[in-house]
Amino acid sequence: MASFKLKVTQVRSLIGQSARNRAVVKGLGLTRVGKCVVVENTPAFRGMIKKVIHLLRVEAFDV
Numbered sequence: 829m830a831s832f833k834l835k836v837t838q839v840r841s842l843i844g845q846s847a848r849n850r851a852v853v854k855g856l857g858l859t860r861v862g863k864c865v866v867v868e869n870t871p872a873f874r875g876m877i878k879k880v881i882h883l884l885r886v887e888a889f890d891v
Contacts, residue, residue, distance in 0.1 A: 832888050834873065837864045840883040852880050 838858040842850050856876055857865040867873045869888070877886055 832869055832890050834867050834869055834877070835864055835887040835889060836867060836877060837885045837887075838862065838883060839885050842883070845883070849880050849883070852876050853883060856880075858884075 836856055836858065838853065838861050841861055842853060845853075856867065856873070877884060
């Protein structure tokens with residue numbers, strides 16, 4: 829099984845979003861539009877991303 833990580837970029841603002849969405853984005857380590865983080869490909873991170881996918885751009889890459 830190929831192991832890969834996920835590059836997550838915030839592409840939309842949190843203005844007008846619910847407190848829950850803000851907390852999920854903060855938990856991913858994102859603080860502003862345009863910031864990128866690299867996270868492990870685990871069920872926990874995939875679930876967080878799924879909740880706020882409308883605010884993010886996600887790319888997968890091999891390690």
